[in-house]
Structure formats: structure tokens, C-alpha cells
Amino acid sequence: MSNFHFTGESHDFWEFLYVDKGEVLVTSQDQKLTLHQGQVIFHKPNEFHNVEANGIVAPNLIVISFSCKSPSMEFFHDRIASITQSQKRILANLLAEARNSFASPLDNPYQNQLLLKDEILPGSLQMIASYLEQFLILLMRSAENQTTSTKEFEPLFDKSEALYETILAYFHQNIASHLTTDQICKDNLISEAQLKKMFHKHGQCGAMEFFNRLKIEKAKELIRTRQFTFSQIADQLGYSSIHYFSRQFKKITGMSPTEYTESVLQLASL
Structure with a gap:
């Protein structure tokens, strides 16, 4: 959501934050930084840090915490990188x-x-x-x-990797469409067997499952803006009905759209 604010914490393990979409404001110790899409920042153990949205765009963030005692981790102190x-x-x-x-x-x-x-x-x-x-x-x-x-x-350069990136872009361009495996193969000049093999190699799942997850991620992004009803979101993403959208949402996230919205509002109030 565009007004998300995490008050901050410090802990005895490493953490990094990656901005998949949008941008966020990050406090690392006493330093305030703006982190843009495609950038990652590392927080060393016992370093106070917080994060907040810019009030305009609802960002997609990945936060991973881990323990590591290797001296090589010194490299990541105060490190910001584009991946x-x-x-x-x-x-x-x-x-x-x-x-x-x-x-x-x-x-x-x-x-x-x-x-x-x-x-x-x-x-x-x-x-x-x-x-x-x-x-x-x-x-x-x-x-x-x-x-x-x-x-x-x-x-080393892999033709299937280049084609995989092309199909990902195709998915984003057709996020509001009702795609089928046949249509994906026809539009991208690839056989169904090649498509299946490629997505299991690069995406760890089938092509249609990947596309459906992409739709739900977009739906979550739209929900976090709090500007659209569920029916409007379902329509924007090409679902045949609000009921089918709700079933797909729960299948992928484990929550109904209403439950997800309530969790977002609860986080916003903390």
C-alpha cells in the first residue's frame, strides 16, 4: 500500500530488502535513503532500520533475513546495489x-x-x-x-532464457487477458513441450500457474492502493466474474480478497 510504514527494528541477524516495484524510503541507523526499483540494501546485525512507502506508489518488496558468521559478510556493510x-x-x-x-x-x-x-x-x-x-x-x-x-x-547465453524473458514481457503486456497455453505458444512461436520445459527450468512452475500468480500479484498491488472495488479489479485483470477471481485469489494466497484487505488495513494501523 502507498502509505505503508514499518516503524523499525534491530536484531542479531542479517537482513536485506529488495525493491521489486516502486520505491521506498529507508532509514539505516541515522541515514535516510530512497531505494528505487531493482535496488537492494543490506542491514547488518544490530543495525536499526525501518522502511516506508513514498505515499504515491504501493511498492512490492522482498525482505530476507538470515544468519551468517562468515568474515566475507563485511563486504555487505552499508551496501546498496542494483541487481x-x-x-x-x-x-x-x-x-x-x-x-x-x-x-x-x-x-x-x-x-x-x-x-x-x-x-x-x-x-x-x-x-x-x-x-x-x-x-x-x-x-x-x-x-x-x-x-x-x-x-x-x-x-553462458541460453536461447531458452532469452525466450523466457520475452514471454515474461508478453505476460505483463497481456495481464488483463484470458490467456491459454495454445495462445501463448501461438503468439510466441513455441511448442507446448518447449514452453513447459522452459518454465519448469526458469520459473519453477508451469507457464499458466506463473501467469495466474502474476495476475494475483497485480491484484494485491491494486488492493493495496485502496482505490478499486474487487469487482473493478476482477474486471481490470480479465476475470470472467468476481466469484472466479475470489476463488483464484484464495487458491494462490490462502486468503480471500476480503481477508487480504483486512490484513493490509491491520498492518497500516500498526
Whole structure:
């Protein structure tokens, strides 16, 4: 929501905040900063920090907390960086693995404990740790080699990766449409088998599931602005009815649109 304000905290573990959309105002110790889309800031242990929206745009934020005693973490003290597409994909993979592992909602900024699902895939927690390590290492490499192309630290060019990015842009352009697998394949000159393989490789899920999640993320963004009714949001995003929209919303988030709105209002009052 555009008037979100987190009063602040300090704790004995690391935390980073990534701005996926919009911009936010961040306090780090006594310093006030504006963080823009695509930027990440690190907070070291016991450093006071808070965050607030700019009152205009409802931002999408990713906050990840972790413990690490490595001396290499000194590199991230007071660090702000812009992340690359490959680093962003690693974050997306980390979040996808977390969604599959934790029963607790991941979109509550006041969540202080994550509970595991009763059944998780083998190695899920190790995968989360591995993605986090990859993300940190690539940030260090990029920053320490700014005189050379950071491309040398990214995977070799993969045609499927370029096509994946093209289809992501296509999804955003058609967020209000009712897409089908056949339509996606036809518009992007790709077979259904290729589409399935590509999204399971890069998106950790099927293409339609990814597109439906994208729609719901947009719906959450619109709800946070508090400018539209559920019927207006459903219509803007191309849902056939408010009832179908509500079912999809609950299927993906675990909450109804009304419950999500109440959680947003509750957070705003804290």
C-alpha cells in the first residue's frame, strides 16, 4: 500500500530488502535513503532500520533475513546495489522454494516465525540456502569486477532464457487477458513441450500457474492502493466474474480478497 510504514527494528541477524516495484524510503541507523526499483540494501546485525512507502506508489518488496558468521559478510556493510536479471531469477527461485516449504504466509512483514509444511520436497531447505549463497556470491563478484563485464559471471547465453524473458514481457503486456497455453505458444512461436520445459527450468512452475500468480500479484498491488472495488479489479485483470477471481485469489494466497484487505488495513494501523 502507498502509505505503508514499518516503524523499525534491530536484531542479531542479517537482513536485506529488495525493491521489486516502486520505491521506498529507508532509514539505516541515522541515514535516510530512497531505494528505487531493482535496488537492494543490506542491514547488518544490530543495525536499526525501518522502511516506508513514498505515499504515491504501493511498492512490492522482498525482505530476507538470515544468519551468517562468515568474515566475507563485511563486504555487505552499508551496501546498496542494483541487481541483474540473473540475480533476480535466483531470488525468484529462492521464493518459489520457500513457498513450497513453509506453511506460514510469506507476505506478512510482521511474521516472526516460519512454520514448515507437514510435507516438503527432499532438500528444500538446502536449496533455499544454496540460492541465498549464489545470490550473495554473484553480488560480490559483480561489485568487485565493475571494470570488466559482469556478463562473465553469468551463465553462458541460453536461447531458452532469452525466450523466457520475452514471454515474461508478453505476460505483463497481456495481464488483463484470458490467456491459454495454445495462445501463448501461438503468439510466441513455441511448442507446448518447449514452453513447459522452459518454465519448469526458469520459473519453477508451469507457464499458466506463473501467469495466474502474476495476475494475483497485480491484484494485491491494486488492493493495496485502496482505490478499486474487487469487482473493478476482477474486471481490470480479465476475470470472467468476481466469484472466479475470489476463488483464484484464495487458491494462490490462502486468503480471500476480503481477508487480504483486512490484513493490509491491520498492518497500516500498526
